[in-house]
Amino acid sequence: MAKKRVEKKEASTPMEILKVDDVAYTTLLTKKFRERKKYEPNDPKKVTAFIPGTIVGVSIKKGSKVNANDKLIALEAMKMVNQVATPMDGVVKKVYVKVGDIVAKNQLLLELE
Numbered sequence: 001m002a003k004k005r006v007e008k009k010e011a012s013t014p015m016e017i018l019k020v021d022d023v024a025y026t027t028l029l030t031k032k033f034r035e036r037k038k039y040e041p042n043d044p045k046k047v048t049a050f051i052p053g054t055i056v057g058v059s060i061k062k063g064s065k066v067n068a069n070d071k072l073i074a075l076e077a078m079k080m081v082n083q084v085a086t087p088m089d090g091v092v093k094k095v096y097v098k099v100g101d102i103v104a105k106n107q108l109l110l111e112l113e
Contacts, residue, residue: 044087045112049103053077058099064092066112073097073109084109 018025042048057074060066066086073084090112097109 045090045093046108047072047084047086047110047112049075049084049105049107049109051075051077051082052105053082053103055097055099055101055103055109056081058095058097060092060095060110062092062094066090066092075103086112088112 015026016029018027018029053075054077055073056076058072059074060072066072066089068088069085071083071085072092075082075084093111093113095110096107097103103109
């Protein structure tokens with residue numbers, strides 16, 4: 001009986017090395033995984049909306065000095081008014097919203113210097 005020769009097909013996606021807890025694994029990564037949004041740590045100088053809603057009050061402007069935990073922006077969501085506070089002391093570099101603006105979750109509201 002004659003042996004059949006089987007040719008090895010190359011994978012359409014090249015093998016890649018994935019490091020998890022300092023251990024390297026050789027694997028095929030999916031297109032969705034390769035194109036995912038990379039993790040970026042939060043910048044404490046950028047204040048973002050923690051929930052989608054409508055801006056109902058802005059009590060600061062560019063150049064204002066602020067202290068940690070000062071209430072700067074009132075954000076109405078689900079019939080409740082939430083106060084957005086500063087995470088640190090600083091000076092307001094720029095305010096990106098005004099009263100009446102509708103904001104999405106994680107939208108940039110203001111920046112500190």
